[in-house]
Structures are given as C-alpha cells and as structure tokens.
Ligand SMILES: *[C@@H]1O[C@H](CO)[C@@H](O)[C@H](O)[C@H]1NC(C)=O
Ligand SMILES: *[C@@H]1O[C@H](CO)[C@@H](O)[C@H](O)[C@H]1NC(C)=O
C-alpha cells in the first residue's frame with residue numbers, strides 16, 4: 001500500500017521541484033500580456049513628482065509627448081521604451097500605441113490604471129475634461 005502511494009508522491013515532488021525553474025517566468029509573461037481594463041488618468045510627464053522631473057525610466061518627457069505611465073504594481077525597468085496599446089473601454093475609435101516612460105504612483109490609483117500624457121489623453125477624449133479618468137483597456 002505504502003509503496004503504491006509513495007511512488008506517485010515522489011514523482012509529484014520531483015515535478016513540483018522542477019516547476020519553479022521553468023514556470024514562474026512564463027506565468028509572469030502571460031500575466032503581463034493580458035489586457036488590462038482600468039482608468040486612464042491624465043498624467044503630466046513634465047511634473048512627475050516633487051523630487052524632480054526624471055521619470056521612473058530615468059528620462060524626461062514633455063506633456064506633448066504621447067507617453068504613458070504603467071501602474072507601479074506592473075512596472076519594472078524592462079517596460080521602459082516598450083509600446084502600450086490603448087483603446088477606449090467603450091470601443092470607440094482605434095487603438096493607439098504609446099511609449100512607456102514611467103510608473104504611475106498615486107493615491108487611489110488601481111493596479112490596472114494607466115497614466116496618459118496630455119497629448120495622449122486628448123487622442124481619446126478630444127479635450128473633454130469630464131473624461132478624466134476615462135475607461136480604457138490596454139496591453140503591453
Ligand atoms: C520621482 O522622481 C525620481 C527621480 O527624480 C524617480 O526616481 C521616481 O521614480 C519618481 N517617482 C515617480 C512616481 O515617478
Ligand atoms: C469599462 O469598459 C468595459 C468594457 O466596455 C466595461 O466592461 C466596464 O464595465 C467599464 N467600466 C466602467 C467603470 O465603466
């Protein structure tokens with residue numbers, strides 16, 4: 001009886017110990033590729049934070065650059081310079097690409113929210129301030 005249960009258990013253990021070598025990276029990437037549905041918030045790259053104008057990617061941008069800040073829950077430096085594809089949550093208009101240059105850190109920001117520079121934000125809202133935040137879906 002014991003032998004019968006021990007063998008599969010052993011096989012299971014060796015399987016489990018093999019998993020951490022291989023899977024987390026793949027799960028991580030799949031997780032990151034999923035489309036997010038959240039709020040697009042007006043974000044000013046020219047005034048990133050009180051400590052300076054350097055963004056989390058170590059660069060500077062103006063508000064007329066069409067750039068985005070991804071949530072700090074998702075951000076790591078490998079995202080710097082990558083494209084994010086953004087579409088209005090209501091499906092209106094075409095998806096628009098923007099470059100990731102920063103992480104979004106603010107009170108009340110959710111892990112699926114995205115910071116949109118003014119130049120990018122107007123592409124979705126046509127300057128309608130009532131549309132800040134705007135419901136969006138986005139993926140990297
Ligand atoms: C604030 O600026 C510093 C550098 O001046 C930067 O390292 C940090 O990531 C910035 N914070 C945010 C939220 O972008
Ligand atoms: C945002 O848009 C999605 C897709 O249309 C919808 O399912 C969701 O309920 C909307 N969320 C809000 C807060 O309007």
Ligand SMILES: *[C@@H]1O[C@H](CO)[C@@H](O)[C@H](O)[C@H]1NC(C)=O
Pocket residue numbers: 096119122123
């Ligand atoms: C975004 O808005 C800018 C400024 O109005 C415009 O020049 C540009 O063509 C727009 N891009 C897209 C993809 O809508």
